Amino acid sequence: MTERTLVLIKPDGVQRGLTGEILRRIEAKGYAIAELKKLQASTEQLAAHYAEHEGKPFYQPLVDFMLSGPVVAAILEGDRVIEGFRSLAGTTDPTTAAPGTIRGDLGRDWGEKVQKNLVHGSDSVESAEREISIWF
Ligand code: DAT
Ligand code: MG
Numbered sequence: 001m002t003e004r005t006l007v008l009i010k011p012d013g014v015q016r017g018l019t020g021e022i023l024r025r026i027e028a029k030g031y032a033i034a035e036l037k038k039l040q041a042s043t044e045q046l047a048a049h050y051a052e053h054e055g056k057p058f059y060q061p062l063v064d065f066m067l068s069g070p071v072v073a074a075i076l077e078g079d080r081v082i083e084g085f086r087s088l089a090g091t092t093d094p095t096t097a098a099p100g101t102i103r104g105d106l107g108r109d110w111g112e113k114v115q116k117n118l119v120h121g122s123d124s125v126e127s128a129e130r131e132i133s134i135w136f
Contacts, residue, residue: 004034004075005082006131008120011069014038016037018106019072022119025102029088035075041066048134049120051082061114073135082128085121092117 007026009019026033046063053059076085090101094117097104103117110116122128 002077002079003069003081003125003128004077004132005122006120006135007074007076007085007091007122008135009072009074010116010118010120011071012065013040013106013118015069016071018118021106022102025033025088026074026085029084031076031078031081031084033074034077036039036072036113037074037136038070039135043067043129045094045134049131058113058115061112064097065114075132075136080106082122086123089117089119089121094118 001060009022013019023033023036043063046066050059050062050066053062057099078084088102090097090103090107092103093115094103094107094108095109097107097117099105102119107116107118122131
């Protein structure tokens with residue numbers, strides 16, 4: 001079924017000059033980039049985006065990290081793109097994410113509380129529509 005998903009290239013990905021490499025992988029997989037923009041996230045956007053994690057020990061370091069530089073936001077379209085992009089991204093922890101994935105090939109730990117794992121991808125149809133409305 002054709003779906004939409006919200007992808008963020010996080011500040012580490014933008015700062016390290018990996019925007020093109022990440023978009024290349026998305027396009028090579030065959031997904032369409034329907035919308036694309038670079039922006040500085042606001043505290044309000046991040047509070048809405050990460051509402052499910054409020055109160056967890058990594059919440060504030062995560063928000064601070066996401067405010068530390070510009071992000072690139074994209075809407076991807078394609079059949080099963082929600083699951084497909086999360087598969088491309090790899091698992092949350094970049095140290096152990098599988099080689100071949102964005103996080104596994106390009107990410108690592110940097111001795112900080114926050115997991116700088118390069119990308120965000122929505123995890124369900126409901127969160128995709130909710131997150132798209134936050135960023136677009
Ligand atoms: P994902 O981004 O794989 O969907 P998530 O939604 O569980 O993961 O968490 C959102 C982000 O929060 C994640 O990309 C990195 C950070 N995070 C999650 N769990 C963490 C932890 N145990 N320690 C530090 N940061 C964490
Ligand atoms: Mg998540």
